[in-house]
Amino acid sequence: MLLILLGTILLQLPISLNKDLSIVDALFTSTSAVCVTGLVVVNTNTHFTLFGQTVIMILIQAGGLGILTFSSYFSYFFKGGSSYEHQLATKDYMNAEKVGEVFIMLKRILLITLIVEAFGALMIYLSLNAKLIPNWEERIFFAVFHAISSFCNAGFSTLPNGLMEETYVNNYNLQLIIILLFVFGGLGFPIVINVLKYFKHIANRLMMRLTKRKQDNYTARVLSINSKVNLITTFSLIVIATIILFFKEYHNTLASHEGIGKFITALFTATTPRTAGYNSINFHELHFSSTILIILLMWIGASPNSTGGGIKTSTFSLAIFNFISLAKGKEHIEVFKREISERTIRRAFAAMTLSLLVIGLGVFLITTFDPKMSLLDIAFECFSAYSTVGLTLGITEDLSTGSKLVIIIIMFIGRVTMLSILVSLFKKIKFTNYRYPTEEMTII
Incomplete structure (x- = not known):
């Protein structure tokens, strides 16, 4: 909240x-x-x-990595330590296995971020047409801004019409880099x-076989259930959605593109x-069914502990x-031989x-403040705000002051999550050694 006010x-x-x-x-703008x-x-x-664009870029970077990441790292770096409660909170946020691994993971996160964004900026710079941005300093800023905005899933652009700009809409190399x-x-x-540890494990096994040597302290690495589920879900959604949109929009929004460009x-x-x-x-101009698919994808969002929002793929x-499980008559959810x-499960359905x-x-309030706007446009805007997506059907700039404030609140709740807000507001009930009698309720 303080960062948003400072940005404002x-x-x-x-x-x-x-x-x-x-x-x-x-x-x-600061909240977004x-x-x-x-x-x-x-x-x-x-x-x-x-200067203003640089401020926005810094706000994106801070928001993308998470304030807890920055505060934890700099607290440890400058003060030489951190409270145990703070470390426990950071452990849960970072999904670390042990409290002692928290700051090691924080360093890895910052290092990975720096490497990926630097590499992304370099690739974006190389993909640009020097004739469109003759000044090399402006090209560097463009590349860095869009690398940070892309990696942090922000969607901000310094182009007047974003990636829909006429001179950039057919730059497919730029689009592929941003996708990655x-x-x-x-x-x-x-x-x-x-995943990096898993690939390192595979590389170590390969080297051991090639050199025909044994390693006494060798530790096996496997992909966690969390990684498997989220990776499969992420790429399944990408493949399915791409196929559907390719055929649905082939003669519509994709008509102006040719060959591999489509x-x-x-x-x-x-x-x-x-x-x-980004768009x-x-x-x-999308077909109605394609718009509904986009809304579903926005609602699902990215994976947990990422720079993205939504209810999460998990x-x-x-x-x-x-x-x-219900269809099979099972009482428990089993995935990859784990329960x-x-x-x-309760947290997932609460989310x-x-x-x-x-x-x-949000939809109810905006339809009250701006009754002349289309219900689909408003619903699309609210899903986009909650899932911190940034896509719009073109109504954002025309929203009334009341509707803008509603979207601001939705964006904030979407990033922090309503569940986290409720947990912080309500006092946790201590463990009790009793349970009430079970009662069945009619569902269907």
């Missing part, structure tokens, strides 16, 4: 602006950046100076670290709703597994229910 103040400084900016619009959403009420390219960045950022740091644009359109927020087509997977804990309640309330 900085974005209202004369050095940040080319044009006047209201306090509500500054708050909206910190919550890595990407919804904008003013044009980032024309409204903000280089926001998919990587959306996987979640624990999953990325687990497939890449379909892939980009299928991947970006997973909280990235290379006009979403308002939550969606557990819902599917639960349906299958999922009841606590995890799904609370998300729909927040989005539903």
Whole structure:
């Protein structure tokens, strides 16, 4: 919250602006950046100076990595330690196996972020047409800004019309680089670290076989259940959505593209709703069924402990597994020869229910403040805000002040999650050594 307020103040400084900016619009932009959403009420390219755009980029970076990551690392670095309670909170947030591994994981996260964003910026720089941006310093800023925005799943762009800009819409190399960045950022740091350890394990085994030597302290590494489920869900959604959009939009929004360009644009359109927020087509021109698919993808979002939002791929997977278990008559959810804990299942369904309640309330309030707007446009906007996506059907700039404030609150709740807010508000009940009699309720 403090970072959002600080960003609001900085974005209202004369050095940040080319044009006047209201306090509500500054708050909206700052919230959108910190919550890595990407919804904008003013044009980032024309409204903000280089300083203002740099402020937005820093807010995106801080929001993408998470304030807990930064505060934990710098508390440890400058003070030489951290409280045990803080370490426990960070352990849960980072999904670390042991408290002692928290700061090792934090260092790995910062290192991975720096390497990926630097590599992404370099690739984006090389993909640019020097004739479009003659000044090499401007090309570097463009590359760094979009690398950070992509990896953090923010969706902010310094182009007047984003990636729909006429001179960039057919830059398929740029689109592929951005896809890789926001998919990587959306996987979640624990999953990325687990996968890296797994590949290191495979490399070690290969080297041991080639050199025909034994290693006494050799430790086997396997992909965790969390990694397997989220990876399978992520790539299944990407493949299925790409195929559907490719055929549904072939003669519609993809008509202006040719050959491989149609497939890449379909892939980009299928991947970006997973909280990235960039668009290379006009979403308002999508078929109605395609728009509904985009809303579903936005609601699902990215993986846990990632730079993305949504209810998360793990939550969606557990819902599917639960349906299958009920259909088979099983009392427990079993995945990869493991039983999922009841606590995890309860949290997953609480997250799904609370998300729909927040989005539903948001739709109700905005239809009250802006009754002339289409229900589909408003619903799309609310799903996008809650899942910190940043996609819109073109109504963001036309929202009334009341509706803007509603979207600001939804973006904040979507990033922090309603479940976390409720947990912080209500006192936890201590363990009790009794249970009430079980009672069945009629469901269907």
